[in-house]
Amino acid sequence: MKTKTIEYNDGVVRQxxxxxxxxxxxxxLVGVLIASQLAFHVLNFNTPWLTFGRLRPxxxxxxxxxxxxxxxxxxxxxxxxxxxRARLASDFLSQLHxxxxxxxxxxxxxxxxxxxxxxxxxxxxxxxxxxxxxxxxVVFAVNFFWTLAIRNEKSLYVAIWFYIATIITVAMxxxxxxxxxxxxxxxxxxxFGGVQDALVQWWYGHNAVAFFLTTPVLGIMYYYMPKAAExxxxxxxxxxxxxxxxxxxxxxxxxxxxxxxxxxxxLQTLGMVFSLMLWAxxxxxxxxxxxxxxxxWNKLRTDPVLKFLAAGVTFYGMSTFEGPLxxxxxxxxxxxxxxxxxxxxxxxxxxxxxxxxxxxxxxLAPRLWNTKxxxxxxxxxxxxxxxxxxxxxIASMWVSGITQGLMLNAVTPDGVLAYPNFxxxxxxxxxxxxxxxxxxxxxxxxxxxxxxxxxxTIRSGRPAVASIEVQVPDIAPKEGLSLxxxxxxxxxxxxxxxxxxxxxxxxxQGMVSAVSLVLLVETALVAxxxxxxxxxxxxxxxxxLLESWLPFTVLTFVAVVxxxxxQILPTVFIKQTAGTDAPIQKVYTPLELAGRDIYxxxxxxxxxxxxxxxxxxxxxxxxxxxRLTESIYDFPFQWGxxxxxxxxxxxxxxxxxxxxxxxxxxxxxxxxGSVMPNYPWLYKxxxxxxxxxxxxxxxSSYGVPFPPRSPDAILQSCIEQGNLITADLAxxxxxxxxxxxxxxxxAYLQQLGRYSAPAxxxxxPAPAVSAPAAPKQAxxx
Amino acid sequence: xxxxxxxxxxxxxxxHSYDGIQEYDKKLPNWWLFTLYGAIIYAAGYWAxxxxxxxxxxxxxxxxxxxxxxxxxxLNSGAAPTDIQxxxxxxxxxxxxxxxxxxxxxxxxxHGPDLKGKIGPNLTDATWIHGGKPxxxxxxxxxxxxxxxxxxxxxxxxxxxxxDVVAFVISKNPTIEKPAP
Numbered sequence: 001m002k003t004k005t006i007e008y009n010d011g012v013v014r015q016x017x018x019x020x021x022x023x024x025x026x027x028x029l030v031g032v033l034i035a036s037q038l039a040f041h042v043l044n045f046n047t048p049w050l051t052f053g054r055l056r057p058x059x060x061x062x063x064x065x066x067x068x069x070x071x072x073x074x075x076x077x078x079x080x081x082x083x084x085r086a087r088l089a090s091d092f093l094s095q096l097h098x099x100x101x102x103x104x105x106x107x108x109x110x111x112x113x114x115x116x117x118x119x120x121x122x123x124x125x126x127x128x129x130x131x132x133x134x135x136x137x138v139v140f141a142v143n144f145f146w147t148l149a150i151r152n153e154k155s156l157y158v159a160i161w162f163y164i165a166t167i168i169t170v171a172m173x174x175x176x177x178x179x180x181x182x183x184x185x186x187x188x189x190x191x192f193g194g195v196q197d198a199l200v201q202w203w204y205g206h207n208a209v210a211f212f213l214t215t216p217v218l219g220i221m222y223y224y225m226p227k228a229a230e231x232x233x234x235x236x237x238x239x240x241x242x243x244x245x246x247x248x249x250x251x252x253x254x255x256x257x258x259x260x261x262x263x264x265x266x267l268q269t270l271g272m273v274f275s276l277m278l279w280a281x282x283x284x285x286x287x288x289x290x291x292x293x294x295x296x297w298n299k300l301r302t303d304p305v306l307k308f309l310a311a312g313v314t315f316y317g318m319s320t321f322e323g324p325l326x327x328x329x330x331x332x333x334x335x336x337x338x339x340x341x342x343x344x345x346x347x348x349x350x351x352x353x354x355x356x357x358x359x360x361x362x363x364l365a366p367r368l369w370n371t372k373x374x375x376x377x378x379x380x381x382x383x384x385x386x387x388x389x390x391x392x393x394i395a396s397m398w399v400s401g402i403t404q405g406l407m408l409n410a411v412t413p414d415g416v417l418a419y420p421n422f423x424x425x426x427x428x429x430x431x432x433x434x435x436x437x438x439x440x441x442x443x444x445x446x447x448x449x450x451x452x453x454x455x456x457t458i459r460s461g462r463p464a465v466a467s468i469e470v471q472v473p474d475i476a477p478k479e480g481l482s483l484x485x486x487x488x489x490x491x492x493x494x495x496x497x498x499x500x501x502x503x504x505x506x507x508x509q510g511m512v513s514a515v516s517l518v519l520l521v522e523t524a525l526v527a528x529x530x531x532x533x534x535x536x537x538x539x540x541x542x543x544x545l546l547e548s549w550l551p552f553t554v555l556t557f558v559a560v561v562x563x564x565x566x567q568i569l570p571t572v573f574i575k576q577t578a579g580t581d582a583p584i585q586k587v588y589t590p591l592e593l594a595g596r597d598i599y600x601x602x603x604x605x606x607x608x609x610x611x612x613x614x615x616x617x618x619x620x621x622x623x624x625x626x627r628l629t630e631s632i633y634d635f636p637f638q639w640g641x642x643x644x645x646x647x648x649x650x651x652x653x654x655x656x657x658x659x660x661x662x663x664x665x666x667x668x669x670x671x672x673g674s675v676m677p678n679y680p681w682l683y684k685x686x687x688x689x690x691x692x693x694x695x696x697x698x699x700s701s702y703g704v705p706f707p708p709r710s711p712d713a714i715l716q717s718c719i720e721q722g723n724l725i726t727a728d729l730a731x732x733x734x735x736x737x738x739x740x741x742x743x744x745x746x747a748y749l750q751q752l753g754r755y756s757a758p759a760x761x762x763x764x765p766a767p768a769v770s771a772p773a774a775p776k777q778a779x780x781x
Numbered sequence: 782x783x784x785x786x787x788x789x790x791x792x793x794x795x796x797h798s799y800d801g802i803q804e805y806d807k808k809l810p811n812w813w814l815f816t817l818y819g820a821i822i823y824a825a826g827y828w829a830x831x832x833x834x835x836x837x838x839x840x841x842x843x844x845x846x847x848x849x850x851x852x853x854x855x856l857n858s859g860a861a862p863t864d865i866q867x868x869x870x871x872x873x874x875x876x877x878x879x880x881x882x883x884x885x886x887x888x889x890x891x892h893g894p895d896l897k898g899k900i901g902p903n904l905t906d907a908t909w910i911h912g913g914k915p916x917x918x919x920x921x922x923x924x925x926x927x928x929x930x931x932x933x934x935x936x937x938x939x940x941x942x943x944x945d946v947v948a949f950v951i952s953k954n955p956t957i958e959k960p961a962p
Contacts (some may be wrong), residue, residue: 082800157799226802235807236795245817260840269831273824280817287813415851416939421886506828582841614840616847620936625841656930658900659891670890670900732900 001474006152007467009087012094013078014368014463017361019102020070021451024357026109027062028444034059035440037677038644039433041667044677049113051677053603057124058112063349064122064212066105071357072216073097073140076163078364079223080144083160085153085470089146093139100136104129116186119600119636120201122208123177127188130178137174141167148549152470154477155546158239162219164553165247169211169560176564177204181701183694187597193635193702195263195628196571201637202257203564210250211560213348214316217356218285221313224360225292228305234291240542242284247556249278252563256327259336260613261639262626267567268329274563275327282320289313304379308359311387315351319344333615334405337643339429343397350390350443358382358450365454371461378453386446392439400432408643409617417620422646423673479551480544486551489541490534494527499562507566582627583755585634587705588748590692591718595748597695598687598741600638602679609640610649610752623650623753630755633704645676650753657725658732660746682742689718689739721747862944864960867915870944871951880949883942887934896953900930907956915960918947 037043037052044051081088088094107129111117117124125133144167148160156164177200180188192200226233233239255263255271290313293306300306322344326335335341358379366373373379407425410418419425486492501523504516531538545552588596599605612618614625626649631637640647655663655670662669665683667676693711700706709717722738725746729736736743793806838846862870870876885894891901902910910929911921922943925933934943951957 079800083802085800153799155797155799157802158804223800223802232794232803232805234805235809236804237806238809238813239804241809262840265839266832269828273827277817277820277824279820280813283813283816287810291807411851412939414939414941416942417937420937420939420942424886506832614844616844616851619844619848625844627841653927654932656900659930662900672886672890 001471003469004472005467005469006085006087007465008081009091009094010078010368010464010466012088012091012098013074013364015098016070016074016077017364017368017454018458019098020067020074020357021361021447021454023062023066023070023105024354025444025447025451027059027067028440028447030055030059030062032437032440032444035433035437038675039430039437041675041677046678046680048115048602048681051602051679053606053677054113054115054117056606057117057121057603058109060122061108061112061124062105064208065108068213068217068349068353068357069101069105071353071360072166072212072220073101074364075220075223075360076144076166076216078368079159079220080147080163083153083157083223084148084151085468086147086151089143089150093143093146097136097139097143100132100139104132104136107132111186115601115603117600117603118180118188118190119603119605119638120177120190120197121605121641122205123201126186127178127180127182128185130174130180134171134175134178137167137171141171145549145553151549152472154480155543156549156552157222158233158236158243159219159222161239161243161552161556162215162222164549165243165556165560166211166216166219168553168557169207169215169247169251172557172561172564173204173207173211176200181698183698184691187691187695189635189695189698189702191635191702192572193633193704194631194637196568197635197637198258198261198263198639199255199267199568199571203251203254203568206254206257207251209345209348210253213353214250215247217353220356220360221285221289221309224305224363225289225309225313228303228309228359228363229293229296229299231292231294231296234288234294238284238288242281242288244559245281246278246285248559248562249274249281251560252567253278253327255567256332257641258639259327259329259332260615260618261611262614262628262630264571264628267571270567272327272329272332275324279321279324282323283317286313286317286320289316302376304373304376304383305359305363307380307383308355308362311383312352312355312359315347315355315390319347319352322347333613334409335401336405336613337609337641338401338404338408339397339432340401340405341642343394343401346397347390347394350386350393354443354447355386358386361450361454365457366461367466368464369458369461370464371457374453374456374460378449382446382449382453385442385449389439389442389444389446392442393436394439396432396435396439400429400436403429403432404643408621409615411616411620417617420621422621423671426644426675427673479549480547481541481551482548483551483554486545486548486555490527490530491538491541492555494523494530497523498527503566582629584629585632586751586754586756587633587707588751589717589721590689590696590709590714591687591721591744591747592751593695593699593748594687594689594692594718595741595744595746598682598745599748600636604648605638605640607640607642607644607676609638609643609647610634611639612647612649618647622647633699635699635702635704645674648749648752652750652752652754657728657746657750658734660749661729661734661736661742664742664745679742682745683736683740685741686739687718687741687744689715692718718744861916861940862919864915865962867919867944867947868951868957868959870948871915873948876945876948877952879942880945880947880952883938883946884949887938888946891930896950904950905954913957915947915951915957918950919943922947 033043034052034055037055048054077088077094108125111126111129112124116126118126144163148156179191181191182188190197222233222239252274253271255267256275259268259272290310293310296306300310325331326340326344362373362379404425407419407428412418498520501516501520505513505520508516545555610631612622612624612626619625630649631639659670663671664679666678667674690711692714696706696709696714719738722743725743726736726738795804795806797804891899892904893899896904898904902908907913909917911917911926921931923933923935925931927933938946
């Protein structure tokens with residue numbers, strides 16, 4: 001044994017703290033701007049890079065990856081060093097991580113407003129930036145796990161478990177959802193299309209919330225809550241149970257973003273029931289946080305840190321109750337595509353993430369700069385302003401979301417929509433849109449107060465040097481368990497068998513299912529009896545597992561990988577057009593494809609869905625409900641997640657070309673009271689026809705049956721189709737050249753909902769349904 | 782600090798400490814366990830019920846069935862209005878004001894606030910592309926003329942609102958004469 005002094009690397013912690021505060025203010029500033037744009041369309045300024053469709057991705061990416069990203073790196077690096085009693089493994093990797101991440105953010109902040117987008121939510125960044133993200137994430141992972149490998153604390157604390165789950169799961173999700181083939185330096189198509197892309201996207205999207213916004217922040221809670229309260233954590237046992245149930249169950253819940261759509265029913269059911277099962281594991285985290293405060297509640301009155309942390313955990317509990325509620329199929333029929341969803345995510349990001357961030361920063365800054373917090377009063381003011389801001393925000397979104405959901409689904413006794421005019425619904429929630437601006441504005445004010453308070457705190461101090469003395473044995477101690485020891489032991493084997501038999505029961509049929517059920521029940525009983533007898537031994541095994549970072553990491557990976565494989569793989573390997581009686585999507589013409597890419601560039605999917613749900617209200621309003629085969633050539637899919645405007649799945653042919661021409665120039669000219677931005681630049685910019693050659697080549701390699709065309713033939717095709725549209729516009733006295741972008745967009749919009757005949761005719765005639773292009777089959781006469 | 786906590790401090794506090802953080806090892810709250818088990822059992826039951834009974838048709842088939850039932854019960858299965866009925870409605874101030882509201886929120890953008898036409902044709906003169914009898918108007922509005930950009934309003938507005946808005950248009954067009962009963 002020798003004694004060694006270890007100096008923590010707090011420099012990079014300080015950097016991440018400052019970066020998080022800065023990007024947090026930026027993200028919320030953009031948030032308030034786009035909230036205002038939804039209420040006052042003139043705030044789009046007729047300027048491409050200031051338009052809602054481009055700024056909304058900037059807002060979400062900045063809030064998630066810039067603000068919370070820097071926050072979790074700050075918290076993880078600070079707490080991990082102390083929890084494992086070791087300096088971060090590499091100063092170089094730490095700096096590479098910090099500067100690489102900031103560079104990615106800057107690149108995102110430039111490319112998103114310029115319209116470079118992959119058209120998938122929270123995954124909009126273009127492929128060169130995706131590669132940088134993966135590289136920097138690997139740098140983070142190496143730096144983190146290397147630190148674990150050289151740790152001087154044998155056992156891994158619960159916070160570390162959550163950090164491990166974060167790092168490996170985000171890597172898995174991010175890489176899978178960003179598989180793509182470039183068509184140019186700045187553009188690519190994802191390799192998944194249609195329903196496959198929908199499934200992968202929401203597996204990623206939902207678990208970005210789970211493993212980027214939740215698990216790392218739970219880890220942070222487990223360090224800073226007991227530190228600030230100076231109380232022991234409530235229950236180690238609860239930590240174990242809620243950690244493993246959370247990471248295992250969370251990953252299955254993604255399809256709840258696709259309820260009542262064309263997604264196969266079994267996946268919808270899985271998405272719903274796993275969301276319900278997620279309720280208790282989530283609340284396990286809340287309980288462990290709040291009950292840690294037992295005996296310290298009186299400190300809440302004086303300590304802003306605990307105020308923020310306690311409120312943050314409470315908001316976590318609230319939104320993890322609201323989430324399962326919204327995942328119930330019938331509730332989702334009302335809540336989906338409305339402002340309710342927006343309110344829900346903001347109770348998570350503002351209530352949980354931002355408040356946890358604030359609590360952590362107020363605790364950290366005085367310690368990192370060896371000083372006192374500049375003003376406790378200002379921090380208290382931040383708390384109350386922020387709290388009122390959140391409450392106004394989510395309450396107004398509840399009111400407007402539920403109003404939208406009920407009005408859009410309302411049907412009169414004589415079988416027609418009670419509110420046929422979409423704009424009537426839009427304009428009935430105006431007051432709530434204004435309330436949201438107020439709420440968001442207040443929250444932003446609080447953030448600025450925090451930035452000022454921290455700035456003054458930092459100015460008053462000096463970077464602190466923190467170090468500890470550790471006893472280093474002469475021979476490095478062995479890890480508690482080998483990889484094999486991690487797997488072959490009763491708890492893991494029982495868990496594996498239980499999942500296996502549950503799958504056998506749920507997915508197989510007949511005898512296999514029945515036998516699986518019997519085995520499932522038997523295994524559960526045996527496991528319980530065994531636990532009763534050998535509980536102590538199992539506990540000792542788990543303690544050993546905690547001394548072995550690699551087996552722990554592998555087990556965590558196994559737990560998170562199961563759900564995704566079972567849900568996604570069947571959909572990927574099934575030939576989607578085989579044996580269906582459904583209409584098959586028509587392959588895009590080159591001009592339509594160009595129009596589609598402009599649609600994605602402008603972020604139209606942020607406000608318009610392309611998925612008519614199997615609900616009476618949806619079908620009466622938009623036409624036949626969507627089928628899987630109708631979007632198989634859509635790379636990426638465009639089913640959307642919000643209807644600020646109406647669904648467009650069967651928009652083609654509903655209005656004449658001239659309507660779209662005028663509507664895109666000034667939506668109010670055809671739709672009184674519309675909140676959509678004007679798109680004047682589409683009438684000046686020229687469609688990028690040359691780019692189509694490599695785009696079509698990539699899509700053909702995915703199996704999209706484009707007829708073979710030379711670059712000249714592509715150009716010719718575009719001119720011909722463009723001329724048809726401009727000739728039609730000319731009959732209404734409009735003169736425009738066919739090479740303008742608006743013509744491509746009109747070509748795309750008029751094609752939506754046009755499908756070719758089914759591949760296989762059904763044996764029996766389909767139920768009374770008219771041609772797919774007709775908007776409403778359930779004619780009232 | 783209450784008595785209970787004091788007692789537990791000695792009882793089930795784990796001996797290990799991480800950077801000064803200690804952990805109790807409290808039993809899981811019963812209500813929390815019930816929530817967890819209850820959700821799991823509910824999930825299994827829900828899966829069994831929906832996957833293995835006829836209850837769970839594909840969504841598109843389910844909604845079409847519901848629409849058929851819906852229409853069976855619908856009140857609008859009666860005969861379409863006749864020329865004279867529509868004309869008579871056009872003289873009823875209550876119908877006219879109801880029709881005007883519908884016109885303002887749905888038709889104005891194409892036919893103009895004065896009905897003199899913008900994207901769509903003028904509705905106040907004697908020129909009718911798809912027939913000028915009240916029932917012609919009714920059919921045009923109900924079925925739409927997709928080639929010309931007239932949407933299919935029947936299923937959107939419903940029969941009675943289509944009749945109201947047609948009556949309003951008739952009241953604004955002096956060239957439409959009272960049809961023979």
